[in-house]
Amino acid sequence: MPNTNSTAKETAPGVMAQAVKEGLLAGVLAFGMFLLYVGVETYQNIDNALVWRMRWGLLAIFVAIAAIGRFLVVGFVKPHIDRRKLAKAKAGIPEVSDEKGFFHRHFLKIALIFLVLYPPIIVSLNGVQGSLKYVDNFGIQILIYVMLAWGLNVVVGLAGLLDLGYVAFYAVGAYSYALLSDTFGLSFWLLLPLAGILAAFWGIILGFPVLRLRGDYLAIVTLAFGEIIRLVLMNWTEVTGGTAGISGVAKASIFGIWSFDVGADNNFAKVFGLPMSSAYYKIFLFYVILALCLITAYVTIKLRSMPIGRAWEALREDEIACRSLGIDTVKTKLTAFAIGAMFGGFAGSFFAARQGFVSPESFVFLESAVILAIVVLGGMGSLTGIAIAAVVMIGGTELLREMEFLKHVFGEDFTPELYRMLLFGLAMVAVMLFKPRGFVGSREPTAFLKERKAVSGSFTKEGHG
Amino acid sequence: MTSGNTTMTRDTILKVEHLSMRFGGLMAINDLSLEARRGEITALIGPNGAGKTTVFNCITGFYKPTMGMITMNRRNGEQHLLERLSDFEITKKAKVARTFQNIRLFSGLTVLENLLVAQHNKLMKASGYTIMGLLGLGSYKREAEGSIELARQWLEKADLIDRADDPAGDLPYGAQRRLEIARAMCTGPELLCLDEPAAGLNPKESLALNTLLNSIRDETGTSILLIEHDMSVVMEISDHVVVLEYGQKISDGTPDHVKNDPKVIAAYLGVDDDELEDVIHEELDGGSH
Numbered sequence: 001m002p003n004t005n006s007t008a009k010e011t012a013p014g015v016m017a018q019a020v021k022e023g024l025l026a027g028v029l030a031f032g033m034f035l036l037y038v039g040v041e042t043y044q045n046i047d048n049a050l051v052w053r054m055r056w057g058l059l060a061i062f063v064a065i066a067a068i069g070r071f072l073v074v075g076f077v078k079p080h081i082d083r084r085k086l087a088k089a090k091a092g093i094p095e096v097s098d099e100k101g102f103f104h105r106h107f108l109k110i111a112l113i114f115l116v117l118y119p120p121i122i123v124s125l126n127g128v129q130g131s132l133k134y135v136d137n138f139g140i141q142i143l144i145y146v147m148l149a150w151g152l153n154v155v156v157g158l159a160g161l162l163d164l165g166y167v168a169f170y171a172v173g174a175y176s177y178a179l180l181s182d183t184f185g186l187s188f189w190l191l192l193p194l195a196g197i198l199a200a201f202w203g204i205i206l207g208f209p210v211l212r213l214r215g216d217y218l219a220i221v222t223l224a225f226g227e228i229i230r231l232v233l234m235n236w237t238e239v240t241g242g243t244a245g246i247s248g249v250a251k252a253s254i255f256g257i258w259s260f261d262v263g264a265d266n267n268f269a270k271v272f273g274l275p276m277s278s279a280y281y282k283i284f285l286f287y288v289i290l291a292l293c294l295i296t297a298y299v300t301i302k303l304r305s306m307p308i309g310r311a312w313e314a315l316r317e318d319e320i321a322c323r324s325l326g327i328d329t330v331k332t333k334l335t336a337f338a339i340g341a342m343f344g345g346f347a348g349s350f351f352a353a354r355q356g357f358v359s360p361e362s363f364v365f366l367e368s369a370v371i372l373a374i375v376v377l378g379g380m381g382s383l384t385g386i387a388i389a390a391v392v393m394i395g396g397t398e399l400l401r402e403m404e405f406l407k408h409v410f411g412e413d414f415t416p417e418l419y420r421m422l423l424f425g426l427a428m429v430a431v432m433l434f435k436p437r438g439f440v441g442s443r444e445p446t447a448f449l450k451e452r453k454a455v456s457g458s459f460t461k462e463g464h465g
Numbered sequence: 466m467t468s469g470n471t472t473m474t475r476d477t478i479l480k481v482e483h484l485s486m487r488f489g490g491l492m493a494i495n496d497l498s499l500e501a502r503r504g505e506i507t508a509l510i511g512p513n514g515a516g517k518t519t520v521f522n523c524i525t526g527f528y529k530p531t532m533g534m535i536t537m538n539r540r541n542g543e544q545h546l547l548e549r550l551s552d553f554e555i556t557k558k559a560k561v562a563r564t565f566q567n568i569r570l571f572s573g574l575t576v577l578e579n580l581l582v583a584q585h586n587k588l589m590k591a592s593g594y595t596i597m598g599l600l601g602l603g604s605y606k607r608e609a610e611g612s613i614e615l616a617r618q619w620l621e622k623a624d625l626i627d628r629a630d631d632p633a634g635d636l637p638y639g640a641q642r643r644l645e646i647a648r649a650m651c652t653g654p655e656l657l658c659l660d661e662p663a664a665g666l667n668p669k670e671s672l673a674l675n676t677l678l679n680s681i682r683d684e685t686g687t688s689i690l691l692i693e694h695d696m697s698v699v700m701e702i703s704d705h706v707v708v709l710e711y712g713q714k715i716s717d718g719t720p721d722h723v724k725n726d727p728k729v730i731a732a733y734l735g736v737d738d739d740e741l742e743d744v745i746h747e748e749l750d751g752g753s754h
């Protein structure tokens with residue numbers, strides 16, 4: 001903007017005083033908040049007794065970040081934003097311009113092309129072995145969560161049913177694959193749909209008694225269901241292997257033509273005369289999960305514009321009105337639950353094939369919470385928003401592992417992963433402050449007469465049950 | 466046609482017999498019997514708390530009546546005992562649609578989508594319960610276009626066509642009322658139950674509502690059961706009026722008959738005939754806002 005530079009330098013003295021005051025306040029608050037969390041470190045001494053010591057340096061850094069950050073925001077960032085808004089208002093430019101940039105308009109196509117080209121790009125940059133980390137930890141990991149969140153989105157974002165036990169269906173899918181491939185030697189491509197169907201079946205079984213409940217009650221019962229499944233997996237040792245889980249789960253093959261088992265004759269690397277590496281398997285898996293994600297998106301988009309999908313959204317908006325229009329809300333909720341569970345089941349069986357190992361550890365409540373957080377952050381109902389949220393949240397936590405340089409700032413024994421949840425929470429608070437409806441808060445209508453106008457998030461409801 | 470009940474002529478679309486509804490110690494409806502005739506607008510009036518909405522909730526299955534029988538006589542000769550059906554089946558099978566005293570729209574869906582949701586059952590069937598539609602088989606596409614066409618017709622009738630692609634929650638109050646009626650009509654009802662459609666409307670919107678209701682009755686042959694406080698609406702458009710007080714029927718007949726019934730006048734604070742209208746307006750304005 002041309003006229004922002006000219007005014008940027010003049011800062012009223014009142015603003016600076018305010019900034020200093022708020023900065024100090026933020027520092028005091030941060031001191032209070034982090035004193036026990038960050039300032040105190042517990043460790044075991046030689047006698048194995050738990051003792052503690054203060055980490056004043058680290059605490060000081062936290063407090064300084066808060067104080068200086070607040071000072072800068074109040075003193076510089078806010079006035080700057082206000083001036084820009086004012087300048088825009090004066091110039092008569094509307095807040096949201098209708099014209100979107102090239103990138104914005106073709107965002108989906110660009111994203112898809114990037115994803116398809118991602119493994120070759122990574123391989124050419126880092127070599128086959130070096131690509132492992134990026135394809136597996138970033139690519140596959142993020143895409144699994146994208147798929148899970150898109151599946152949960154059907155239940156929470158579209159139908160408005162708060163499901164806190166979604167991870168149960170993920171577990172059903174994973175264990176279905178692990179057990180059935182173990183006992184019957186069935187292939188991944190047969191078990192993938194089967195795992196989805198089994199998970200959908202469990203979705204319906206759970207749905208029947210639970211869906212008469214609404215709101216908080218539904219949330220609590222689904223939470224309990226998730227825990228029950230996990231406890232069954234942990235304690236039914238003869239079948240599930242208990243806490244030790246099941247290891248040596250069969251790998252997926254390229255439709256039975258090439259295998260990734262090291263000893264097999266049709267081993268992919270052997271057939272093509274490539275050096276042995278597990279990276280090929282990961283790259284293959286990357287494309288599998290990408291395809292699964294695309295199927296999920298396609299089905300969700302299709303369903304949304306069909307009567308059933310519209311009924312889901314109507315259910316989220318007003319259940320009583322739905323019933324007054326002759327919609328069987330119980331059946332409608334059950335289909336949402338079943339479809340959501342099915343996607344969870346697909347993701348689960350994929351997870352088992354990728355990991356080669358399943359145990360109850362992987363299906364704790366925290367997983368459900370993370371998936372739900374992604375759905376909420378992305379903007380309930382919006383596939384694009386949810387995908388972005390998954391990249392930010394899961395990619396972000398993975399990135400933390402890479403942040404070796406933080407050790408120089410916070411000291412040698414600083415392990416960034418341990419602060420994952422803290423940052424997770426911080427990010428959520430920040431997003432909810434600035435974008436209370438998630439990254440993409442508006443919804444696309446499924447039909448239109450003259451023009452398709454996005455519905456602002458202020459009109460849509462979150463659902464009550 | 467399977468004709469049935471001898472006590473019910475072909476002209477009667479809805480028959481309520483000895484209906485009672487008890488909430489704990491409160492008898493909200495006490496032994497109420499009434500009839501609505503096919504092709505007519507029947508008004509249900511009465512002071513606040515008389516039990517009008519409760520009657521609607523019993524007819525449309527949102528409450529299970531403590532006692533009584535509600536018979537719906539469909540055009541094709543089918544008879545449905547509404548007290549035995551659940552709420553959504555009453556709309557689906559017995560073809561009774563309703564609106565709510567406090568508007569219930571899908572505010573985050575567009576106006577058009579609201580009307581499409583109302584055609585859910587028809588579209589579900591056409592899409593082969595989603596499976597055929599997902600595969601692009603069957604008549605779903607044609608049916609989907611037909612449903613948009615039907616929605617367009619109702620949008621025109623309700624004078625909402627210009628707002629078709631806006632969220633329903635963004636409409637002004639009067640338009641929301643009309644949309645709710647249009648949405649109910651999209652379920653293809655034979656009996657339409659309207660709970661105070663004119664409440665909160667300005668005179669102009671009120672007039673537009675009268676036109677809409679008359680056109681519904683005359684062009685589609687849908688019978689209407691109407692709860693209304695606004696006497697100008699009631700006297701103008703209804704063919705038949707039933708008056709409730711404390712859950713009991715105190716009068717029943719043509720608008721003129723009811724207007725001059727001393728019991729009705731007494732119920733509305735015992736005022737004179739010509740002051741009746743004004744008092745009711747005052748009562749409404751003072752009492753419900």
Ligand SMILES: Nc1ncnc2c1ncn2[C@@H]1O[C@H](COP(=O)(O)OP(=O)(O)OP(=O)(O)O)[C@@H](O)[C@H]1O
Nearest residue numbers: 488491493511512513514515516517518519520566
């Ligand atoms: N679900 C319920 N539980 C308990 N009491 C109820 C319930 N619904 C209605 N009532 C009571 O039944 C009586 C009749 O209420 P109703 O809503 O049918 O009156 P109404 O004639 O529609 O009044 P208004 O003109 O104010 O809409 C009232 O005393 C009300 O408090």
Ligand SMILES: [Mg+2]
Nearest residue numbers: 517518519566
């Ligand atoms: Mg009422």
